[in-house]
Amino acid sequence: MNNCPEPSLQSTLDTSSVMRLLHTKDFTVKQFFTDIPRYVILSHTWEQDEVTFQDIQNLDVARSKAGWCKVENACARARRYRFDWIWIDSCCINKESSAELSEALNSMYQYYEDAAMCYVYLSDVSGEYHPGHENSNFRDSRWFRRGWTLQELLAPEYVIFLDKGWEKIGTRWGLRGVVSAVTGIPVDVFEGRIIDEYSVAQRMSWAAFRETTRPEDQAYCLLGVFGVSMSPIYGEGGVKAFMRLQQEIIRISDDRSIFAWVAVPPTLKPWEFDRPARNTETRGLLARSPYEFRMSGDVQASNVELIGNQSSYSFNNNGLHIHLPFNPIPSSSEHFGEPIFLAHLLCQSKRGGSHLTVYLRKTSEHQYVRCYPDEIFLTSSLPPMDDVRELTVTEHLVTGRRVRASNTSRWTSQYEIELLRSAWDFFYQERSSSISSIDEHTVFLFLGEYTGAGAYYLSRKTGDSFRIARKNGRPSLSTDYSSIEGSIPGDTLLGKLKSGNYIMITSEKRGHSQEKIGVGYLAKDDPEIRLWTGPLRLPDLGVIAHPMLSIGGYEHLELQGIFPPDPFGRITQDMAYATVFRPHPDDPKECSHPTFRLLTYRWDYSYIFHVAFGLQGSSVWTDIIVQESSSHETSEYVWKSYLDSGPRAGKRLKGEGFAETKFTDYELVTAEIKRTQNLQLGDYSLRMYWKGR
Numbered sequence: 001m002n003n004c005p006e007p008s009l010q011s012t013l014d015t016s017s018v019m020r021l022l023h024t025k026d027f028t029v030k031q032f033f034t035d036i037p038r039y040v041i042l043s044h045t046w047e048q049d050e051v052t053f054q055d056i057q058n059l060d061v062a063r064s065k066a067g068w069c070k071v072e073n074a075c076a077r078a079r080r081y082r083f084d085w086i087w088i089d090s091c092c093i094n095k096e097s098s099a100e101l102s103e104a105l106n107s108m109y110q111y112y113e114d115a116a117m118c119y120v121y122l123s124d125v126s127g128e129y130h131p132g133h134e135n136s137n138f139r140d141s142r143w144f145r146r147g148w149t150l151q152e153l154l155a156p157e158y159v160i161f162l163d164k165g166w167e168k169i170g171t172r173w174g175l176r177g178v179v180s181a182v183t184g185i186p187v188d189v190f191e192g193r194i195i196d197e198y199s200v201a202q203r204m205s206w207a208a209f210r211e212t213t214r215p216e217d218q219a220y221c222l223l224g225v226f227g228v229s230m231s232p233i234y235g236e237g238g239v240k241a242f243m244r245l246q247q248e249i250i251r252i253s254d255d256r257s258i259f260a261w262v263a264v265p266p267t268l269k270p271w272e273f274d275r276p277a278r279n280t281e282t283r284g285l286l287a288r289s290p291y292e293f294r295m296s297g298d299v300q301a302s303n304v305e306l307i308g309n310q311s312s313y314s315f316n317n318n319g320l321h322i323h324l325p326f327n328p329i330p331s332s333s334e335h336f337g338e339p340i341f342l343a344h345l346l347c348q349s350k351r352g353g354s355h356l357t358v359y360l361r362k363t364s365e366h367q368y369v370r371c372y373p374d375e376i377f378l379t380s381s382l383p384p385m386d387d388v389r390e391l392t393v394t395e396h397l398v399t400g401r402r403v404r405a406s407n408t409s410r411w412t413s414q415y416e417i418e419l420l421r422s423a424w425d426f427f428y429q430e431r432s433s434s435i436s437s438i439d440e441h442t443v444f445l446f447l448g449e450y451t452g453a454g455a456y457y458l459s460r461k462t463g464d465s466f467r468i469a470r471k472n473g474r475p476s477l478s479t480d481y482s483s484i485e486g487s488i489p490g491d492t493l494l495g496k497l498k499s500g501n502y503i504m505i506t507s508e509k510r511g512h513s514q515e516k517i518g519v520g521y522l523a524k525d526d527p528e529i530r531l532w533t534g535p536l537r538l539p540d541l542g543v544i545a546h547p548m549l550s551i552g553g554y555e556h557l558e559l560q561g562i563f564p565p566d567p568f569g570r571i572t573q574d575m576a577y578a579t580v581f582r583p584h585p586d587d588p589k590e591c592s593h594p595t596f597r598l599l600t601y602r603w604d605y606s607y608i609f610h611v612a613f614g615l616q617g618s619s620v621w622t623d624i625i626v627q628e629s630s631s632h633e634t635s636e637y638v639w640k641s642y643l644d645s646g647p648r649a650g651k652r653l654k655g656e657g658f659a660e661t662k663f664t665d666y667e668l669v670t671a672e673i674k675r676t677q678n679l680q681l682g683d684y685s686l687r688m689y690w691k692g693r
Contacts, residue, residue, distance in 0.1 A: 020092040021085040024075040029056055029092065038511055039085035041115035042074045043152035045142050047123065050090040073166045074119060082511035087111055102231050109151050109224020116509050118156035127163035131170065131178045132531035139182045139567060147212035147221040154195060155224060158491060158509055171506060174492030177536030181567040184297055187536050199301035200249060201257035204293035209570060218290055219245040228252065239288045246286045247315050254311050256302035257347045260356050261287040262295045262679060263373035264574050282369040285320050295680045302346040325383045326360065338362045340371060344382055351683060354378035376679035413470055414514040415445045417455055423521040426457040464497040468505060468517065475507050475517060494532060500524040504532065537593055539568055539579030541615050542682020543673065547576045549601055549688045557601035557609055563635040564594050577681045580614045596652060598639045605629050610638045611671050613686055619655030620684060624671040626663055
């Protein structure tokens with residue numbers, strides 16, 4: 001072993017805020033102003049009887065709380081990886097001090113960003129299956145639905161997921177495809193792309209389906225995501241807090257995608273479910289909650305260069321002052337008494353490059369309101385840009401976040417390499433004085449940046465071998481079959497062995513310069529191997545339907561579910577979103593990436609309606625089946641009937657976007673799927689209609 005001096009535990013972090021950290025050994029809380037030591041941070045969802053800042057002052061009181069188990073286990077894991085300090089929000093913030101609470105809320109993104117590691121504890125998840133496996137409950141964790149955990153997912157450099165027994169599930173990098181599908185956040189965010197490069201609308205959409213206990217927190221939990229600060233005022237209400245957040249964003253950004261939101265459609269009577277309805281309220285240009293950005297995940301940042309020095313806008317006491325190119329809608333005054341315009345936001349959707357427009361109604365000489373707020377109309381082209389007005393100054397986006405400094409020394413690095421049980425068949429061949437044995441399955445490895453040393457392992461049974469070394473400051477892996485030498489910007493590497501099996505290494509930072517590397521072995525016939533080796537595949541078609549449908553004008557159907565389960569799907573109060581894929585030669589199993597899905601609706605206890613839709617060649621098709629509730633045909637059974645070997649395959653092969661079936665002797669039910677002209681999730685809308693004969 002190379003006897004290098006032990007590095008100081010003090011980091012170079014510098015923050016203007018006061019930070020409290022919990023000592024992992026004696027559970028004392030210490031306050032830091034500068035020279036904050038290297039620490040690990042915990043992300044979790046609050047449950048009953050959490051340990052508070054006041055509780056932790058008296059360990060007898062703290063140990064009597066149900067939440068003590070969480071604190072104790074988090075500290076135990078941190079100690080195992082040589083961390084002396086940990087930050088846990090429940091007991092490191094004095095929430096009885098409004099000033100301290102305000103400072104913590106505005107600094108929290110930075111707390112997570114500066115942490116050496118982030119432990120995500122999923123108290124409702126079992127690690128029995130890979131998170132991408134259909135039997136895993138990883139996707140259903142409450143952690144993915146909470147507002148505050150969004151920044152806790154985005155900010156840290158290294159994130160590790162732990163199950164309810166505090167066993168490691170995987171890392172954010174290694175599970176980035178699954179996490180992307182669950183959250184709707186593009187996978188390249190987890191591969192290192194800076195979030196400031198995404199439009200305001202896109203970032204808002206990441207929070208659209210998340211919930212907070214306090215309504216104001218829907219805004220406060222997004223402060224770090226947008227790099228703004230504001231004082232929390234609990235009691236002001238969620239809408240007012242979210243309005244304030246948008247005004248703060250406007251101060252530092254001229255991205256007009258902040259106006260690319262869609263209001264919730266009006267609540268319909270049961271007999272109105274089968275007819276289109278418009279929201280007739282009038283609004284301004286600011287949204288009322290993150291949920292109104294639920295359709296905006298594909299909206300790109302505005303191209304303000306199109307209008308040059310007219311790009312700035314500001315908010316003052318009589319509204320938002322902005323330059324918007326617009327076109328009048330013919331004969332619009334017949335309905336509202338004042339003309340209506342299509343105003344261009346200078347934003348485009350990544351799907352098809354369509355331009356986004358909103359409806360504005362003129363109320364006086366220079367005053368407008370937004371009408372039809374539940375619609376954003378998509379157009380193929382922009383209007384002329386020849387209306388030049390006085391010069392304004394554009395402020396560049398400044399988030400106030402520091403560039404993350406690397407915690408890795410360029411010249412030396414120390415690794416503790418442990419063979420997990422699945423890899424116990426391998427043994428290391430000592431070829432370097434840089435290696436020393438700790439026990440039968442663990443070695444200590446010291447590597448300089450340019451040395452050729454590494455840890456060589458050989459299998460007693462298969463003869464497979466692999467080598468762990470270091471390149472560009474990160475661990476690298478090479479095998480006798482494939483070489484992935486070089487720095488991959490993540491913490492999980494997978495290499496194929498000569499036998500066709502795989503070796504996987506995962507690195508985790510510790511409280512000093514060492515890293516711990518776990519080595520696992522995956523058999524080529526392991527049914528979960530594709531979940532580790534396959535990249536995230538995005539759906540080719542997205543369809544919006546209503547979760548409530550009308551039958552007979554008075555009764556209504558309620559959506560029961562989507563089959564096969566859709567990791568990209570959503571069911572909310574006003575929409576159901578489901579996706580399908582095109583056939584792929586490398587993915588012959590229809591269940592892996594279904595080319596069609598089934599929406600199942602129930603009418604009281606009498607009937608079940610199955611609506612199938614999907615892709616057939618270049619066509620989008622749909623079909624509808626009505627069954628009595630006593631039918632033994634499950635959703636899975638009906639879905640399989642559309643496979644090539646099934647009795648309903650002909651319906652799918654026709655590729656028709658319209659289907660009709662008899663409900664009673666005098667009534668017909670139809671399903672129709674059409675491309676939409678409004679901003680929404682997916683490109684198509686699916687509707688059902690009832691009619692008498």
